[in-house]
Amino acid sequence: MLKDEAAELVKAFRQGDAQAFNRLVALYQGKVYNLAYSYVKDQEEARDLAQDIFVTVYRSLPGLKDPAKFSSWLYQTAINHCRNRYRRLQRRGFFETQSLDDEESPLQLASGESLEKNIEEQQTASILRAELAKMPEAEKEILILRDLQGLSYEEISETLQVPLGTVKSKLNRARLALKQRLRHLL
């Protein structure tokens, strides 16, 4: 399991295995980069943000009490970074100059897929991301963690430090709110 592997790598890192950190990055870079992107909606910024998150992880890892909690701890660190960067960029008016056209990456065409289908998917993804971005922070975060990052209720509860029941009720409200926003697409 990802969590078990991460815990072993954390232990190895603490015992001086320098490569263990690289393997941790390899395990989580996709999740962290995509989490960062869902906040800043810009690939350059997302890369820089993801790098800063891992730099913090590297420096703070010796202080992590329980290696088995690495995943939640990483998400907490990442969310804090993302919130701070988002607010800083917002203050600078960064999002006002962004357009929908440059949100998505260049077309990633999997073999056997039609160009039309791919373009349609990417347009849908653009609209989804744009609507997500307009949502209140608390709703947006819980949707990102659950439906984009695939975290369990328990992991979300630990990451956001809210009770499990609150996670469930907030998630339902957030999903209903997104449905309402996407009504024209459905």
Next chain:
Amino acid sequence: MDCEHIRSLFTACQDREISPPDLLAFEAHLAACPHCAREWQDFRKTLRLLQEMRPLPVPSDLLPGIHEKLGQRRGKTRLQELLQRFFPPLPTTAASLAAAALAVMVLIKTHDVSGPETSVLAPSAPIARVEPLDAQEPSLTMPVSVGQPAGDDAGFLPYAAISRPPFPFLLKREATESDLLAAWHDQVAAMGIEGPLGGPSSAPDIVVKVHHLSPEGMDWLHRRIDREGRWQTRGDSRDRFLVLVDPGELSAFYELLQRQHLPFSVHSSPVFERDARKPLLVSVRP
């Protein structure tokens, strides 16, 4: 079950967290209510769209960039440069004291909702003593001085200044807000100050004052804390910003200031309905 209740079960049903009796009632309602059935279909379609979004590919230079940043931050020259630029040099005596030990003064302001300043003892200047960081943990029953806020503190309620203890005590990883509160209540009770000092409504938030710090230094510190990524920051005023710190991480926050050799003092101010899980609101001021 009414329609509103049915909608509150959408997520539980989708994530298979619904109890069998609720599921039966849910299905029965959808079979009889076309509106809710349509809502449920839209709900599921929304989630399908969301969950089918492809993750973006990770840039190939992500890892090399991390190592590059780690390399930069290991070098001290840049840090020394920044420190020299933003922090005015301390007077020799203060500098040597700061190097030997951090001058820390914890001023804990009391909250008295019954009326301002009625139970305050004679004003006196807050006492600050230098404590070596490796000093034996001080007793928490030591005398407390009470003072009247003045100068920068004029807007605050009267405070009780614990003259000796806190830094080694708070530096302990396990020290939490409740430890701080317990110490505070003990001290205030020992002084016989009357007023609603106990209870959940009198829990303090924290004001950290970083001395000898210019406005540029505040900017720098804000960015530094921001970059640490461990806590959320709020506000971008030049003379104040806020940090949300989990109570258990208060000592880690102090450690960060200590690593930068920043002399600071810690105050607390009242906040209402503090929940143990909520982070402390730490206001940082020069």
